Amino acid sequence: MTQKLYYTDSKMSSFDATVLSCESENDRYAVVLDKTAFFPDEGGQYADTGMLGNAHVLDVREKNGIITHFTDMPLEVGSRVHGGIDFEDRFEKMQCHSGEHIVSGLILRHYGLNNVGFHLGRDDVTLDFDGVLSSEQLEEIERLANKAVYDNIEITCEFPEPNRLAALDYRSKLELTENVRIVTIGDIDVCACCAPHVSRTGEIGIIKLLDFIHYKGGIRVHMLCGARALRDYGARYKRNREISNLISVKQTDVSAGVSRLLDENGRLKGELTDTKKAIVQRHIAALEQTDASIIVFEKLAGVDMMREFANAAARFTDSFCAVFCEKSENEYNFILAAREGAPVTARDIAARLKERFGARGGGSDTMVSGGISASETDIREFLPEI
Ligand SMILES: [Zn+2]
Secondary structure: OEEHHHHHHOOOOOOEEEEEEEEEEEEEEEEOOOOEEOOOOOOOOOOEEEEOOOOEEEEEEEOOOEEEEEEOOOOOOOEEEEEOOOOOHHHHHHHHHHHHEEEEEHHHHOOOEEEEEEOOOOOOEEEEOOOOHHHHHHHHHHHHHHHHOOOOOOEEOOOOOOHHHOOOOOOOOOOOOOOOOOOEEOEEEEEEOOOOOOEEEHHOOOOEEEEEEEEEEEEEEEEEEEHHHHHHHHHHHHHHHHHHHHHHOOOHHHHHHHHHHHHHHHHHHHHHHHHHHHHHHHHHOOOOOEOOOOOEEEOOHHHHHHHHHHHHHHOOOOOEEEEEEEEEEOOOEEEEOOOOOOOOHHHHHHHHHHHHHHOOEEEEOOOEEEEEEOHHHHHHHHHOOO
């Protein structure tokens, strides 16, 4: 059994230990020490990282009471080694984990729901409950959780004697009977847990419940605590300030400001569509029967709207109709149209444009749509040759 230093001192960031074994495993080394302050990947929480001597600790796992450190360098069996944990990250995990106990304890006490899942990742912390709560109820839990932070309640971790344990009412996901580590947060929560915790609730700093979703008949709540919540606040504040500057409204009014912009955008889109339709109708109204081809360059209406014109124009000419809509300089989308049975088909024109300008496109004998890179002058000069 590895002696778990984090059980008695969650703030221990460095320690000295003896290397009991070191075995090569794939491209890593599996190192077992007589004792460690590294908390393994356990209970939904990822493992601590840090250094053992000059070796980086990449992962830590526990099996049957033995903790194995996976490192990028071998360590000499029997030697003494100095261990150092990436404590900034560990402390943030303790803030999140202790925060989770407070929230889960409060939800059990106030609404009778059990925590049935917990994930503490680098970017996300989620809590699953076996029943549904409203956003108002979660807001109340968040208020009470932060009250518990302000009250700076002591958090104790202990292994009660079997008799005392039997009499204790505590939360636990497993049926445990011996060597049960009990984490108590005043009258807020009593829970079986092996993870390191902060010493007092004030160290959590802040508990912020974010979004929640309905999940497996209950809810999954996203949460941030302490330093992570502060970073998140900073990032959100920065984004909000950027939006506020971009749309020239006060930060407190960005929602209303964006809403106004969306309304205006919708109105402008409607106006633009009406304008495009009017342009297409004008082109159609100007059509006259002709033997020659009908060639139109029309930027504003756009190629989709001009399809109606191309259809109409094909009936006014014994030749073909070609519509070009500018995308960017010397880049056009086009529609080629010819009536049924016309001597030159839309496909014939497309083939010639491909041959001459490398135009792309596809369709039928009566209509082809595609794209072309060429100047208007070159296209206008070339088309009558067909
Ligand atoms: Zn826990």
